[in-house]
Amino acid sequence: MTSDYEKGVEELKSKIKSFPDFPKKGILFWDIFSALSDGNTCRLLQNLLVQTVRDRYPDVEAIVGLESRGFLFSFSLAAELGLGCIPVRKKGKLPGDIVSYKYDLEYGSDILEIQNTVRPGLKCLIVDDLIATGGSLNAAVHLLKTCGANIAGCLAVIELVSLKGRSNIPDGINVHSLIKYD
Numbered sequence: 001m002t003s004d005y006e007k008g009v010e011e012l013k014s015k016i017k018s019f020p021d022f023p024k025k026g027i028l029f030w031d032i033f034s035a036l037s038d039g040n041t042c043r044l045l046q047n048l049l050v051q052t053v054r055d056r057y058p059d060v061e062a063i064v065g066l067e068s069r070g071f072l073f074s075f076s077l078a079a080e081l082g083l084g085c086i087p088v089r090k091k092g093k094l095p096g097d098i099v100s101y102k103y104d105l106e107y108g109s110d111i112l113e114i115q116n117t118v119r120p121g122l123k124c125l126i127v128d129d130l131i132a133t134g135g136s137l138n139a140a141v142h143l144l145k146t147c148g149a150n151i152a153g154c155l156a157v158i159e160l161v162s163l164k165g166r167s168n169i170p171d172g173i174n175v176h177s178l179i180k181y182d
């Protein structure tokens, strides 16, 4: 029997549009914002994410969001669950003592940074809108490990399975996505 959770995921999936050849020829771009212009879909997605964290990562202490689309979900989850919200940002945007990691993307490369103020042992869940090559989540895992954090796992709304992003994320890190595309 299909659960309400699974029905919700199917409904969400039906709202997400894809755009061929964006931002470069050969890339099929999955646009989370196409779903979020509708208020009911915002609430549906928030409820699905909250339920996922409660069920799969019940003892997490902080939500780590990746710039920029990951921020949509890290703050709303942290606020709803009463947890800390920690940003991982692109180079040069965060003040203070910074840890950096360079990585490759599906289209290009980038440097991600975190403030070196994460309490060692803090149990963190990393969230993002989408897993493509897994390079961004892998970078966030490395940044948090450098800070001494305890990583509960990675959670994404969308996973592009054919790009095998999971294989880029270190063994032993739990990875979960709501929607999978081939």
Ligand SMILES: O=P(O)(O)OC[C@H]1O[C@H](OP(=O)(O)OP(=O)(O)O)[C@H](O)[C@@H]1O
Residues within 6 Å of the ligand: 066, 067, 068, 069, 070, 104, 105, 106, 110, 128, 129, 130, 131, 132, 133, 134, 135, 136, 137, 165
């Ligand atoms: O699994 P990967 O190959 O690392 O790709 C996934 C990442 O790429 C996109 O971010 P992007 O860097 O395009 O930034 P944006 O969120 O600011 O659009 C997306 O939001 C993920 O963070």
Ligand SMILES: Nc1ncnc2[nH]cnc12
Residues within 6 Å of the ligand: 027, 028, 029, 030, 031, 106, 107, 130, 132, 160
């Ligand atoms: N194919 C894709 N669609 C949307 N966001 C992405 N980030 C990296 N690859 C992407």
